[in-house]
Amino acid sequence: MILAIASGKGGTGKTTVAVNAARVLDSEVLLLDCDVEEPNAHLFLPEGVNKVDAVSIPVPEVDESLCDGCGECGSFCEYHAIVSFGTLPLVFPEMCHGCGGCTMVCPPKAIREVDRRIGVIETVRTGNITLIQGRLDVGVAMAPPLIRAVKARLRDGSPAILDAPPGTSCPVIATLRDVDFVVLVTEPTPFGLHDLKLAVETVRELGIPFGVVINRVGVGDDRVHAYCREEGIPILLEIPDDRRIAEAYSRGELIVEALPEYRDLFRGFIEKTMQGKMNKRV
Amino acid sequence: MKIAFSTSGEDLGAPLDTRFGRAPKFLVYDLDTDTFMVIDNLKTMDSAQGAGIQSAQTVARSGAKAVVTGNCGPKAFRVLSAAGIRIFNTGAPTVQEALELYRAGGLTEADAANVEGHWS
Structure with a gap:
């Protein structure tokens, strides 16, 4: 119970x-x-x-050498924890709910997750x-x-x-x-x-x-x-x-x-x- | 060049809104053609979090290269800066007066957020 x-x-x-x-x-x-x-x-x-x-929760970290600035991560994130408009994405870890969605939608797999306590x-x-x-x-x-x-x-x-x-x-x-x-x-x-x-x-x-x-x-x-x-x-x-x-x-x-x-x-x-x-x- | 003004109204005589992230509207003025358009920002205004980030994205998409507003918080400042948009804070009461100040070179460009998030 x-x-x-x-x-x-x-x-x-x-x-x-x-x-x-x-x-x-x-x-x-x-x-x-x-x-x-x-x-x-x-x-x-x-x-x-x-x-x-x-x-900890997992938050995104972008590998700048792999990112082509497509913006898929930013359009996916409901919480605006990752933002991109043709540039390298900006990450706002304090807004991230740790869902991992941005890592999945990123075509060149430029995003990995790191722990944030x-x-x-x-x-x-x-x-x-x-x-x-x-x-x-x-x-x-x-x-x-x-x-x-x-x-x-x-x-x-x-x-x-x-x-x-x-x-x-x-x-x-x-x-x-x-x-x-x-x-x-x-x-x-x-x-x-x-x-x-x-x-x-x-x-x-x-x-x-x-x-x-x-x-x-x-x-x-x-x-x-x-x-x-x-x-x-x-x-x-x-x-x-x-x-x-x-x-x-x-x-x-x-x-x-x-x-x-x-x-x-x-x-x-x-x-x-x-x-x-x-x-x-x- | 286009400039975005935070406002609650539909025309140049409307009040300049003191908030950037949760401004009800943006008036985007084109200095080259002396015309303007108004973008509704109500959806962002009512969002639970990340209003400054969304407003900055909206302004970036409008093609504006400068923002004139009352106050701008840290997240909005970061996104606007990354998009290469310059930020000017002013206490001017209307969009018209803020525009005149901008044209006369009477506004100083902000080099950092001038308020914390959720200040109002």
């Missing part, structure tokens, strides 16, 4: 839900932090990073959790290839929880693709509802079953609850607006350890969700 924790709005509690749920599982679990622009799951786990692996994958082992997190290098704007590299660490049959980036753009799609179930974390506020609707549209488009977690219940209003009811979306967990939770969070502590009375709440949520009991299209 591969479960992704996503949201429309940022700061609703994706990581809080992901790390606490991972901790109360009885089994070994892979926790993948796919928010590679700002990975933060490790802040709630005591052990330091055990292992760091660099991740985009970030690292860090591994942390702690108790039942193996945390694998991507960390994009500063100045790199190409999150999806690193997210795919993080997801390549998934193991067949092993349960996994993916902490997704916020929003509904390419990095989120790269995270959600091929997961079994999506948990959308929101808060009962107008912003929370607005962005939840965008996230629901996205997940429905991807055809993945999903449910909602409402965090900080007690603030805002009841429109998120009403929306879920109208749309037939299951509410999997409600976390109350408890000041002690915010205090534990600010100290980098897990709710289920600092406030043991919440253990059963998280355990009930994650066991039910991981068993796929909520696994119907909504």
